[in-house]
Amino acid sequence: xxxxxxxxxxxxxxxxxxxxxxxxxxxxxxxxxxxxxxxxxxxxxxxxxxxxxxxxxxxxxxxxxxxxxxxxxxxxxxxxxxxxxxxxxxxxxxxxxxxxxxxxxxxxxxxxxxxxxxxxxxxxxxxxxxxxxxxxxxxxxxxxxxxxxxxxxxxxxxxxxxxx
Numbered sequence: 224x225x226x227x228x229x230x231x232x233x234x235x236x237x238x239x240x241x242x243x244x245x246x247x248x249x250x251x252x253x254x255x256x257x258x259x260x261x262x263x264x265x266x267x268x269x270x271x272x273x274x275x276x277x278x279x280x281x282x283x284x285x286x287x288x289x290x291x292x293x294x295x296x297x298x299x300x301x302x303x304x305x306x307x308x309x310x311x312x313x314x315x316x317x318x319x320x321x322x323x324x325x326x327x328x329x330x331x332x333x334x335x336x337x338x339x340x341x342x343x344x345x346x347x348x349x350x351x352x353x354x355x356x357x358x359x360x361x362x363x364x365x366x367x368x369x370x371x372x373x374x375x376x377x378x379x380x381x382x383x384x385x386x387x
Contacts, residue, residue, distance in 0.1 A: 233330050240294045242353035246303040247291050249314035255306050258288040264297040271300055272345035276352075296352050303351035308339050311347060320356065 250256050267281040276296045282289070290298030303311065316322070320336040336356045337346065349355035 239353035
């Protein structure tokens with residue numbers, strides 16, 4: 224049976240940095256930060272909620288736009304910690320997490336974001352870096368996003384979220 228499994232719809236994984244857009248949209252849309260605001264990312268190392276966070280370079284103070292552009296683990300974690308859990312969860316759901324694609328694929332797994340009561344003190348930070356959240360490969364995944372002008376649009380068509 225293993226040879227007949229459709230890995231695109233059955234195999235889940237933690238997406239890592241590709242998910243940084245999800246908490247970014249939640250933070251910007253809920254007014255936590257704007258893309259022009261500055262974030263102090265320091266020397267490229269931060270002990271945060273018991274975890275060692277590292278950036279590839281010491282970026283110092285950079286705009287939130289550059290936090291996303293440079294894929295700063297430190298910047299995304301710090302902003303996510305200031306984003307309401309309910310808002311972050313709401314946006315994860317809007318992008319299709321904890322839901323199937325609705326195209327009735329046999330054996331389809333669902334993407335997963337834990338429900339808020341199951342979050343611990345590091346969950347927001349972990350989600351901001353693509354951990355504590357589980358995806359399917361991009362093709363059927365409702366959590367895949369693209370920027371179209373001033374709008375973020377999920378690949379499932381479920382959400383159109385205004386960007387800045």
